[in-house]
Amino acid sequence: MLSPRWLKVLRDLWDNKSRTILSVLSIAVGVIAFGGMLITRETILVNLNQAYRASNPSDITIDLGAYDRELIRWVKLQPGVQDAAGLTIANGVMQQPNGTEKDITLYAYADYESMSLNTLKPVSGAYPPGNGEIAFERGSISTTGISGGIGGLSLGDTIQLKLNSDKFYSLRYSGSLYDVNVPGGPAATRANVYVTERTLSDLGIEASPTRLVIQTTPGTSVAEKYALADRLKDELAFRGVTVRAISVNELNEHWAAGTMNGIILILVMVGAVAMVMSGFLIVNVVNGLLLSQKKIIGIMKIVGADRWQIFGVYLTMMASLGLLALVLAIPLSNMLGVALARVLAGVLNFDIVVSGFTPQLAALEVAAAMLVPIVFSASPIWSALRMPAAEAISEVTPRQQTSLIEKMLARLSNLPRTVVLAFRSLFRNNLRLIATMLTLIAAGAIFTSILNLQQGMTATLTRNTGTNNANITVSFGAAINRIAAVNRAMQVPGVTYAEGWASSQATVMRETGEGSTLQLAGGESNSRFVDPPLQAGSRWLSPYSAATRDEIVLTQGILDSEPNLKVGGTITLKRGDETQAFRIVGFMNGPGSQGYGHYETISRFAGTPDMATSVRVATAQTDAAFTSALAEQLRNAFEDANITVISSQDRATLINTVITAFGVIITLMIVVAVLISVVGGLGLAGTMSLSVMERTREVGVMRAVGAESPDLRFMFVFEGLCIGVMSALIAFVLSWPMSVLLGELLGSALRQGAFSPSLNLTGYGLWVLIVSGVSVIASLSPARRATQISIREALAYA
């Protein structure tokens, strides 16, 4: 049989059900937010890895000039190589059902049936595509209407596409498949399509492989992978095959794993914040509990309980509330976690097959549900137990000092008394007021910051794509005369200015040999289209001269593979047999390995002096509708002159696509902010219940002197509303620094450089409405309780 003190714990929980429910909800909300985010993380990692591993992924990719298939057999025999395969990749354009053109990357495999590396999975229609047929990567077609994917396709449709020439070919849309290894999904700008090698040669492309994918033997270290890649490269060069680019998947992870980790880290942090916020609710609840049990604590002391024993009684009660909260938290956190994971998986084109809810996460939720109430209630309980027993059981409330606010309110004789009483009650317990407002402040600050970041997203992307501000960029299959290219672009109506750019791929030379691959671009030093986000200590290229011709500016992403580079140092680049040293004058924010040099230098280094591989143009109007139409006209203008266009991309459309993807993250974070505001609302409801309880006698007196129910209701709802509005005002003050901080966090997580916020006044207005609504709703029930107090009951209350 339980001893009386534990029976008391159980009966207290049972007898005051509304308090128990409020406490359980408060704890559960925090655990759901935190646990949910952890489950999202685990679910994504488990499913991403599962899908990735199931495809038997390669970890070294080598892009080559066309090579003989015999080479694959030879590569497979090399030490350190587990398996190897070849495929052909070509770029092209297809006509979408809506009449516009879409850039495509076309993959051709010799044999779909016996693929062993980077395997594909059939999704719909026939698999594999037959000759004269085309299959789409499922992420490239839109079935849900998510922006970015090609919509309106039906199996059996005829797809018009062209590759190197301006001639359109017709292929039959035979089905869709899943390729976990290609960057794609609704947010990608290029569609991924699949054909047979035979189809490819019918399209006018030589059907010999251009990409070699290799899987190293299990247990190969990163250094060994690079060594193997280097060795293969030399051997391939010796065999007369041109090596264009090599990439090594160092960590053997899915292409989106890094980005995903960043986003998830932020979500987990926000979840942890929500849990801490729920802790503040516990403080409110426990203060209410202690207030109502003041006398009982006194009695327990008198009959011989020491402070530790009573402390144990109340801590056990809080821990029991935590256990009860788990009944809600465990299933709901799992639901939230998996639902969030599905949203993210949808954007990045993978499936959620299993939940990542593990026994370890369950244990963590149990620990959180028990510890949060214990940690947050320990201090209020301990200090409440400090009250001497005589005072605890006393029927007389000790007189309190008149506060400054009360004295000030006493002078405001013009205000209605209910308003004055509400104000006075507001500041009655400042610590509780702060605890209640903290959650609402946090929710308000997060909400408005996120909307500030969303507002600033366009500016951020504009800045992050600062290395190419051109409204449209047209890239050619091969370098063409630069002046002719610029002139041709300028002849298209709507184009106001054009620049010809050179480009090349190069290999970074290390002291020990060849290193990573770098994309080089060369333009005028005073190009209109370059305004990159330079890092501290960096500068842009000086005007071209004999002394400055070897200058180069690099993206910071290169430091991942070449960490020794620094401003003022040199970088030696190799293209074919040529090597050239460049002087690093700056680093700019941005992912990947890219270098910017003078047009003259880069075009010569690329072996195409006075020629351009792309034209960047400024347009008369900059809206997406105008620029996307003009991009088509530019493509046609060049193709009319028999110039192969690989892509003609307008920036506005590109940015819109990216904004859609970021929109998902923004939406997720708004959901989190709203969740926190729910926590805040619960806290406010708790505080208002306490306020009603403390003022029972006051309510009785007011009733006795003629106050009616609407007066009482107004008094409490007004008090709640004041708390909400005050929290919003403080949140607004914190909002800007928080926007900057969140921008930096998001930016570094997504390796984009900090996102710049921009003041979103609508967001602030919206928050005032939300928080007012939450406050009124939270106060209504306590206010109604106040109106139900009878005079007799109120005046008997001690």
Add this chain to the structure above:
Amino acid sequence: MYLQDVKKAYKTEAGDFYALKGVDLKIDKGEFVGVVGKSGSGKSTLINMITGIDRPSSGEIWVNDHAIHGLDENSMARWRGRSMGVVFQFFQLLPTLTVAENVMLPMDFCRLYTPKERRERALALLERVEMAEQANKLPSQISGGQAQRVAIARSLATDPPIVMADEPTGNLDSKTADAVFHLFEELVSQGKTFLMVTHDNELANRLHRVITIADGMLVSDTKR
């Protein structure tokens, strides 16, 4: 029980208010002592000092060779639980515990007896105050007189040598008050030391010794 120059001051906005202004008192084992005085004279404060429920501002209190004024809060609670039973005017039973559980509570906190013995002892004590039949009722289900009997049973739970009662009959009708008083007399006859604050002059006249307090000072000490 020995009190020497015990003072108690309360801080107010108007300055210190002295509820006790230097009380000297000695009570021997087995005495049945009444404390009388007007409302606000300091009677309850005096009881609170002796039970250790409140602390003196200055002075010394010795009970059974224990310096009560020098004990810290936890030691005080433990000492009080085993050495002193307390009965209040408003009974002060825990509303969520049954009558028997209320009586078991001091034994639980003082870690006396086994759980089984605690229940048996609680029932025996309730039997003694004629409340055994109500053992499984909640305090809200019994009358004031019955509640005071339960409170008395609780005050005896740990078999303390001293029982303090602060207006134990103040909330009872005269018949019930008489019955409760008889119970006290019986306890004294069994060797307990009893100190009782009362307003009831009739009861006070039946006590061995009556101490009168006025304005925080001991003004008379009458033994019969």
